[in-house]
Amino acid sequence: MKSGKGAAIAAAVIALLGVNHVAAADLLLPGLYRLVEGAYREAEPLPPVQGESHQDRFEHAVPDAARVRYALVARDDAAGLNTLVFLSDAAGAYGDTPGRRTCQAYAFPDWNDYTTARPFCRIAIGADDARVASTDDGFTISYENVKRHVGATRVPAVRAPTAEEAGICAIADVCAREAYGSTINQYEVTHYHDRFVLLAPHAYRDLLFVPRPVPMLASARSVTAIAEIDAGSFVAVIDRDGEGYAIERIAADGTRAGGWLDRDVLEPLQWIEQSVTLPGMRFRVGVLPGEDEEGAVLPIALEVLDATTGARRQVLRDLDADATRASPDLLQVVDANFDGAPDLQLPGLSGGAGPNATSNIILFDRAQQRFVLDPELSALPQLEIDPASRSILSFQRGGCCAHSVETYRYIDGHLVLAEQTTTSLSADGRHEETSTGRLINGKMVYRTRRARAR
Incomplete structure (x- = not known):
């Protein structure tokens, strides 16, 4: 949740970009984000449970070897989806390590559809997945803590056990520490955390993965190449049509350059x-x-x-x-x-x-x-066009025991459901239920008939 100040900033940016306020409420704002130096130490360690002691280590969630200073975020309001990429000139720094799966690019929420064409990792599904959370002015990325046993210390008894303590210890294996001593297990706990703040909002609709080297053109339908996009790069999409993408290429140092990608070249x-x-x-x-x-x-x-x-x-x-x-x-x-x-x-x-x-x-x-x-x-589904009645028929099956047919007509230029018949078998398999609906005075009116199944 955002504070009053953070919500006001977000609302102003949303209005500036002309995006859907409702859809934006649970999504990150699109734009360029900057890594907050030293924020990796902001992770809050949990107190150790009884019988443990912790030595806390604080590490970057984004691999040090990636040399990341900036991140790009895009937002697709229609899909309710954020895409995020860390700007890096060392993409090979990412991969699987014990307890965490690091990626250059992520999509969220409810994303689990990684492909070679859309190589965006999921978040917060598996134990080793990254966690991304919004803040008043940006977002954090973190992983579950990695806990490693490094030793144990024996604490000696300070007195003799009472008769009652001796009985409980013998029967239930619950032994008073003062009377029997105890063992303190020592763990090294590594916290992976980073925080990014919004540096500049931009109306990025999507992030596009470029699988092969392609020329970046000056504008739509231009033949003038102003740069080459390297294979394996991500670019920010501002607009798209059947011919190409209006994009921005953002370097690892945050510098931006706009251009156009021809879809015939990018997607042969x-x-x-x-x-x-x-x-x-x-x-x-x-x-x-x-x-x-x-x-x-x-x-x-x-x-x-x-x-x-x-x-x-x-x-x-x-x-x-x-x-x-x-x-x-x-x-x-x-x-x-x-x-x-x-x-x-x-x-x-x-x-x-x-x-x-x-x-x-x-x-x-x-x-x-x-x-x-x-x-x-x-x-x-199963669309049929009937010119004689100027109707559209749609047939659908729901497994072995249910099917329906819908009739649509155009009324004042709008496609409207005019008739619907659904037939299904009752749960006990003994009866067939048929529901029939018709458009009457602008509303669908339904009747249900039940007959013994044949």
Whole structure:
């Protein structure tokens, strides 16, 4: 929790950056942070339990060999996620040591999805994971204490035991220290702790890992390289679109330089020409190799080309999709919102064994004269478009004994649930329960029917 002063500072920065106040409440502010020298000694040792003595050692949570002075924090309000990277010119200093797993980059809260493309470590899940906590003006990083037995001291008895003490000691092995003496176990306890303070807030939306050397361009659609980003670097993302990333590169000494990364160079894809065309347009689907099946691909991007010149008119990226077979027929032309303009449909997520597969539905925006991914339609499983009734049907299975069908219609330009039927087996397996809902006067009204299972 932040104090009154800290909360006021945070609110001012949030207003300055124009970010969501509710989402920001539990997340660190984005920006450049500075290591507080000597703050590693601020760790508060716990008093030893009876029969122990402690010799406390204080160490940096961030490895000394990494030579870290600054850290970057980004915040994705939509995902409710912070990403954090320690600026270092000695990335090899990180790794696993007894009692702690040190990393250059972290994501939190509720992150446990480390990949080579997003190499962000989790926090506070395993005993050897880092702990990150917010403060009034920054954050701390720490680890559980490492306790090492270094010896023992015998304290002699100072008097003879009473008869009662002798009996208790013999029966329960609870022996009075004054009468029998005691052993004090000696431990070296190492405390790992560091504190960083916000040096300058910046509207960093994400931190991007750069797996290969890429040129940093002066601006979007520029061909002028102003620097090269080294492989294994992290950069701060200010904005992104289908073409690239507006970024800042921050050196280990905290100096900043802005530029642009071309996604075609950073994220090379295989482009598959599609059979479908539209007046003045042809299409290619950008794919990555699938991991499970030979010949399978992940269709994660769509390119719109000028049919005459072949010039790129638009590119959409970051589509959610599972592996499918490479084909010139991945893309279909539909009219998903019944406005007469051609829309596009691409395979999406498989939905597991349901089947509850989704599609990426990309609507044509007449005002912008561009295609736009529709997240609502793209989230509906087993989507079917019925032009005759101007309805969208969505089918879903919930295991062996439950399934549903939903009917959506566009009302005043908004997708609205109009009908819903859900059928499931009762817990005892003897009855089938069917719930039917219909939109009446702007509200869904439901009825449930129960019949003996066949």
